[in-house]
Amino acid sequence: xxxxxxxxxxxxxxxxxxxxxxxxxxxxxxxxxxxxxxxxxxxxxxxxxxxxxxxxxxxxxxxxxxxxxxxxxxxxxxxxxxxxxxxxxxxxxxxxxxxxxxxxxxxxxxxxxxxxxxxxxxxxxxxxxxxxxxxxxxxxxxxxxxxxxxxxxxxxxxxxxxxxxxxxxxxxxxxxxxxxxxxxxxxxxxxxxxxxxxxxxxxxxxxxxxxxxxxxxxxxxxxxxxxxxxxxxxxxxxxxxxxxxxxxxxxxxxxxxxxxxxxxxxxxxxxxxxxxxxxxxxxxxxxxxxxxxxxxxxxxxxxxxxxxxxxxxxxxxxxxxxxxxxxxxxxxxxxxxxxxxxxxxxxxxxxxxxxxxxxxxxxxxxxxxxxxxxxxxxxxxxxxxxxxxxxxxxxxxxxxxxxxxxxxx
Numbered sequence: 093x094x095x096x097x098x099x100x101x102x103x104x105x106x107x108x109x110x111x112x113x114x115x116x117x118x119x120x121x122x123x124x125x126x127x128x129x130x131x132x133x134x135x136x137x138x139x140x141x142x143x144x145x146x147x148x149x150x151x152x153x154x155x156x157x158x159x160x161x162x163x164x165x166x167x168x169x170x171x172x173x174x175x176x177x178x179x180x181x182x183x184x185x186x187x188x189x190x191x192x193x194x195x196x197x198x199x200x201x202x203x204x205x206x207x208x209x210x211x212x213x214x215x216x217x218x219x220x221x222x223x224x225x226x227x228x229x230x231x232x233x234x235x236x237x238x239x240x241x242x243x244x245x246x247x248x249x250x251x252x253x254x255x256x257x258x259x260x261x262x263x264x265x266x267x268x269x270x271x272x273x274x275x276x277x278x279x280x281x282x283x284x285x286x287x288x289x290x291x292x293x294x295x296x297x298x299x300x301x302x303x304x305x306x307x308x309x310x311x312x313x314x315x316x317x318x319x320x321x322x323x324x325x326x327x328x329x330x331x332x333x334x335x336x337x338x339x340x341x342x343x344x345x346x347x348x349x350x351x352x353x354x355x356x357x358x359x360x361x362x363x364x365x366x367x368x369x370x371x372x373x374x375x376x377x378x379x380x381x382x383x384x385x386x387x388x389x390x391x392x393x394x395x396x397x398x399x400x401x402x403x404x405x406x407x408x409x410x411x412x413x414x415x416x417x418x419x420x421x422x423x424x425x426x427x428x429x430x431x432x433x434x435x436x437x438x439x440x441x442x443x444x445x446x447x448x449x450x451x452x453x454x455x456x457x458x459x460x461x462x463x464x465x466x467x468x469x470x471x472x473x474x475x476x477x478x479x480x481x482x483x484x485x486x487x488x489x490x491x492x493x494x495x496x497x498x499x500x501x
Contacts, residue, residue: 124476126422126454133415134357135482138313141224148201148291149493151217158182160281175242183216228304298497333484359400361480370447379466421453
């Protein structure tokens with residue numbers, strides 16, 4: 093069985109590799125045709141700060157609370173342990189405590205729920221929530237990785253504490269918090285946060301996160317979902333991004349900009365679904381000489397104009413007005429695929445050629461079709477992406493956690 097490894101240069105390198113491995117998670121199954129960058133750009137314009145591996149809103153507070161704890165240590169204890177080490181140790185302590193409290197049952201939202209002390213995980217909550225913590229104004233790190241940020245903040249503020257007695261071993265109290273906020277944490281500290289710890293937001297936490305996300309999501313879908321209870325009810329009760337978008341785009345609750353993003357994201361997903369059907373048709377035909385998914389293809393190509401919300405006005409140019417960081421061959425593939433779909437005839441040979449070339453340009457030596465690599469293909473088993481969800485399932489959880497917390501007030 094193939095394994096993935098890397099040279100252990102630094103925590104930052106490990107985080108980059110782990111971020112790539114996250115593509116193997118649900119929404120990302122594996123991005124076989126290289127459209128993930130476009131998907132993620134649209135997701136950022138709808139659900140900034142949310143990622144596909146976030147589980148509960150509470151972690152937006154657990155991470156800064158742990159860092160506050162470090163700041164309240166005596167100077168002597170701070171000198172004996174870096175904030176990076178303190179964060180790592182406490183995150184694991186919290187993980188083991190929560191895993192035990194929730195009886196190691198998968199689905200509770202505990203990161204590392206299956207782990208028993210002293211087992212560890214590849215990505216801790218601080219890494220998973222780090223981007224969102226910045227976007228929502230909880231920890232302004234300017235794009236630095238966790239450890240790089242902590243080191244830089246400690247070095248930058250070293251002179252501010254140099255005149256304090258080095259041997260002072262007295263713990264800080266609440267009156268000192270503003271003075272010693274060396275990590276520039278932007279939420280108030282709850283000194284009792286670790287008592288009877290659960291993944292439920294307190295009313296105060298829910299109120300803070302409500303306003304932070306609302307501010308960060310101003311003029312974006314996530315902000316409107318917080319403000320409009322009826323729209324959120326539709327969001328919560330629909331099974332897919334496609335179903336929600338058809339409801340939301342047809343109403344009058346969204347401004348033109350949000351409606352345009354939603355419609356483009358929906359129609360791009362529908363368009364690329366045909367490419368992923370083709371990919372699976374090719375895999376099945378080449379390995380098993382069967383016609384699996386050919387019916388799905390016929391249905392898709394016959395109904396693409398009605399399944400897209402605005403087929404008549406769809407144009408890849410509009411997609412790339414919102415998506416800037418995309419590889420040239422993928423950009424060209426989107427144009428070519430749209431031209432193929434929008435043509436009066438749809439030769440199977442052309443369909444197959446476009447898909448095969450795109451997979452090769454995306455994966456090179458790992459391309460299955462061009463390199464004849466079919467060992468992992470199972471009969472009538474789908475490989476890769478289907479219709480895109482754009483982090484909607486995770487956004488549902490985070491927003492519902494906020495509303496649940498507010499109801500306790």
